[in-house]
Amino acid sequence: MGELATLFGPRRVAVVGATDRDGSVGRAITENLLADFEGDVVAVNPTKDEVLGLESHDSVGAVPDVDVAVVVVPPPIVLDAIREAAEAGIRDVVVITAGFGESGSEGARRERELRELATEHDLNVVGPNSLGIMNTGVGLNATFGPENARDGSISFMSQSGAFVTAVVDWANDRNLGFHNVVSLGNKAVLDESDFVREWGEDPDTDVILGYLEDVVDGRAFVESAREVSGETPIVVVKSGRTEAGASAAASHTGAIAGSEEAYEAALDQAGVLRVDTVQDLFDFGSILAGQPLPERDGVAIVTNAGGPGVMTTDAVGDSDLSLASFTDDTVERFQDALPDEANVYNPVDIIGDAPVERFEDALDIALADPNVGAAVVLACPTATLSYEALADSVVDLQAEYDTPVAATLMGGSSARDANERLSQAGIPTYFDPARAVRSLDALREYRAIGDREYTEPETFDVDREAAREILESAARRDTNRLGVEAMDLLDAYGIPTPDGEIVDARSDAVDAAERIAPDGEVVMKIVSPDILHKSDIGGVAVGVPPEEVGDTYEDLVTRARNYQPDATILGVQVQEMVDLDSGVETIAGMNRDPQFGPLVLFGLGGIFVEVLEDTTLRLAPVSEPSAREMLSEIDAAPLLRGARGRDPVDEGSVVETLQRLSQLVTDFPAIVELDINPLVATPDGAQAVDVRLTIDQEQL
């Protein structure tokens, strides 16, 4: 156990504000604590002599050796109570009382003071505005909910207290147990990252589940989740996913949330299994707690009913699992064991008249096949089959092979006892076979997370000082938006750009063109911080031959002046022609999320970004394998690999550009937004043809 060992495993708990008043929170908590807790319960309430049979103390400091103070006094005296506890040496506090950050400026002030107090005394504080905490391992129920959880190996945190009561009530009805339960409340001190870290070190927690509306510190959460998720699965509903949901969440928690895209990328990079629904949260949590991980993706389906077998096969087709191909040996064994009408290929149909022995034989043969990583046992009720006996066989065979199994014993009352037996043994069972398959697929997904190798992002040798000088010179000009004049910034970070020069006289333009492309064509672009869409005003000339460079220079400047007489014109960029025809236009960009910091974006340019929104994101810094993944996960990825008879582009060069971009935006928090568009990828490398960025001068 980690730093919160005492919080979850106290020997003595004091209820500060204990009372026997009917219907009060103080009474509910005291009763819940008295019910099962293995340690001592102490009542603190200066207005009482006795509470529910306990001697009532005037102050928490009056009782020795208290490990945890559960505070339920009215808001104005919460801080005093905590101070008293801290001074008595108590380090772990659960604040049930509401009326803090969630309720106006007075509450917000109180919450700030609570945070300061916690820092001063190095306190672990749950809440405020929390339903409380549970640890079934020691019978601790320090909540005011109506029911205590059953014992289990799932630890669950929730940003909604009401949801905790609902879940515990529901889970008790379904033999689903918990190890720890935490109602996070306002997360003034302890937040999701703390509990993830704690449960990651807790041998009694097999799975971490969370309902979150935001995370307090995006980067800290990613870091702690990444450390834990390889060993302990973390499954999270992060609500406020949709626009409507996000605005509902904001009005509920008052938090400034990061963008949905940032959460999506962050949770994925942290190895968190993100789910969208309560059903998936507990389906996935249950199977992760109850079943081993599959060693391969092949699923065997064993059924007494062809039709449902087809539906289950469809569900496998929808998942990232596959239907296992049986070995010849397995097929032969099925042929020996099953009647002639049976289907000995996957899905194995053992025919409607199958007794339990035939089911058992078939499952045994299937689980022994080296291509089978998981199995679905699928049955419809028949006169010849005892569901209870089938459940027993499935439990035994699952244990014998230690291969994950999910069940669908279809039916209502006829399946109830069998389903109870299966779920008690940790084998999930659903009426809908698609749910069984989905759960197995969650095991596969988690196995893939466990298999990830974390690669430290590479640090390239760059000219950081040159980059700083470019940004600072922009700041000195009081410019927040930069365009092609910032190509040097890319050069400084080793991102390939076409040869180019910014000139501010006709003759210099001619000289530059002569140097860049002797006798060849060049591209010319107006350079002005005030003109964002150069193409729209005819500010870009492509394929300019040597004899027209001078006139084109004049022409571009005139157009810019006509378009916006007061625009600052820095000059004209003369640039090497990049052969767009042999290349693919991509875009590499960055935006900075309030919660998670810089996010690196990749996609194909043009319609792919603008119309199809076919892009992908990663939190910076981006490692090499991670940048490579970005290239492969966009829909248009085949175009990079040389679709339609073209040569594949040099992916390595694009990958390195993304890494170098990631380093640049990590080094300079002043860069708020940056787009390399297009980044032209050809078989010979990538080149950044244009760039646009926004800086925040305060951050320099």
Place this chain on the structure above:
Amino acid sequence: MGELATLFGPRRVAVVGATDRDGSVGRAITENLLADFEGDVVAVNPTKDEVLGLESHDSVGAVPDVDVAVVVVPPPIVLDAIREAAEAGIRDVVVITAGFGESGSEGARRERELRELATEHDLNVVGPNSLGIMNTGVGLNATFGPENARDGSISFMSQSGAFVTAVVDWANDRNLGFHNVVSLGNKAVLDESDFVREWGEDPDTDVILGYLEDVVDGRAFVESAREVSGETPIVVVKSGRTEAGASAAASHTGAIAGSEEAYEAALDQAGVLRVDTVQDLFDFGSILAGQPLPERDGVAIVTNAGGPGVMTTDAVGDSDLSLASFTDDTVERFQDALPDEANVYNPVDIIGDAPVERFEDALDIALADPNVGAAVVLACPTATLSYEALADSVVDLQAEYDTPVAATLMGGSSARDANERLSQAGIPTYFDPARAVRSLDALREYRAIGDREYTEPETFDVDREAAREILESAARRDTNRLGVEAMDLLDAYGIPTPDGEIVDARSDAVDAAERIAPDGEVVMKIVSPDILHKSDIGGVAVGVPPEEVGDTYEDLVTRARNYQPDATILGVQVQEMVDLDSGVETIAGMNRDPQFGPLVLFGLGGIFVEVLEDTTLRLAPVSEPSAREMLSEIDAAPLLRGARGRDPVDEGSVVETLQRLSQLVTDFPAIVELDINPLVATPDGAQAVDVRLTIDQEQL
């Protein structure tokens, strides 16, 4: 009721093969019939005097006035039994016996004879290989399943008998009732189309549910479903969706299935709500049977718990419903009725201490709002709230407003009674609020189906004879694949093509170019049925100036000869240049599905088809609104509407091309496959620049 009125509502049913042998199917059926059936049950078995207290007759012809014969005799004597029944005037037969089409050539022959017998005597035959049928309206359970269904307004057909037993068992446990239930068996005579049509006319059937692995006659099914689906919702799981599932289905039913894409298009055009899972099938069926349709898309969420409220809002965001905006008046009413801390905007959070009266007030106000089309009542268990009382209020208010409501009373045992009360009143209730919202969204989707106006496909004035002559002349040349030489086929059907001519001499090429583009450039293409990929062998020349036409002619012919010396070369096509730059390359195509006939395809050309597979399909014939939908539903649709600063293309011209193409392929079943690629769409119209088709000479 329709043609199957007697089948489902007989006065006298004979069990042919009735027996009292333990564990036999004949006994199970006789017992099930004796249990609740309002009419008479007659036993037929020449080897018995009495069966289960019934006099046993030697032949079904020996008893007068039998309406339905349920046949359970061994396979070899099934046909005799049916013939006897037919001769006794019985028109409705349920064949339980297996050993027909599903089992070898002997069985297949038997099934063919059964079909002939049915045609000869005009029989309605269910099965063979069926579990039987039920009609709870008259207590008819002519199945050998272990349980009878409860009474309800859902009629359910299933291509899997095992699934019927599972569903009935499960549904009985959940207060879900059925009106009719049919196990379709091998569908030798009566198939899904017959039952859809029957139930569409049945006032006791509110919803039709189906589990199908194939349909017997694709076009007939679409027609009957389209007739019915406007009045009675049809929800179907069509399994074998995925590649793995399709091959499992083929081995299960032995049917040659249509393609998944064809089913998808056909079910959609037929107004069938297609679902992928058993859970959705019954969730959607239940709400469609229990709740009215929403008059608008706005959903009100009323909850005592903020967190679950956010999750529910996310679920609304995921759906095609929207969060209702309340009127000012409604907001004021909430402000008056609710405590200060409440959220009076949607989702309405009435705060954790809400008693049932506050829930009732809030729901009442919400349902009265003119922007609210449906409501979700969402509660977590609290000490102040009685779930049972809440359920009563919800049932009353739902009935009062006749607005659809779904509920999520979270919890386990604490919610059981309340949930039972709600579901008895037809209000769906789930632990996961996402499921409640999904169900409401199914109501919306069905409302949209009901709102569809069916437009008869237009018939254009075309030169059918010219088209026939082109196809027949190809057949005379024994050519199955046609290319640009078939452009005239498009002309005959009024599909715009660039001006062009096929020539077979150098001088004719020069003359043709002079006529088509005096002093301008032309496109030239080799014309050969043996060269499919003209571009790959350099068989296409674009932008040929007048002075090069002659040489280019020679060059193209030489290249073709070099590439394939024995190729039949029909000549060279000289074609008007089409300005690809101002246009969007689209593709209009057709392929013929074995089950559903011609399907018309539309998409953008190039990468959109090849890499992104961004296409859409319709069964021909395609009406104008339907063709217009095709243009709008591809992902790249914005490109047609003028994305990126371009002028929108003339969509009407593309739409008309799709309609005319649809007419062409409907008129000529000999056209097996046809692609117009590219069909160039510009602001001024669409032009078919190239075409390729395959014909089946047998069909001419």
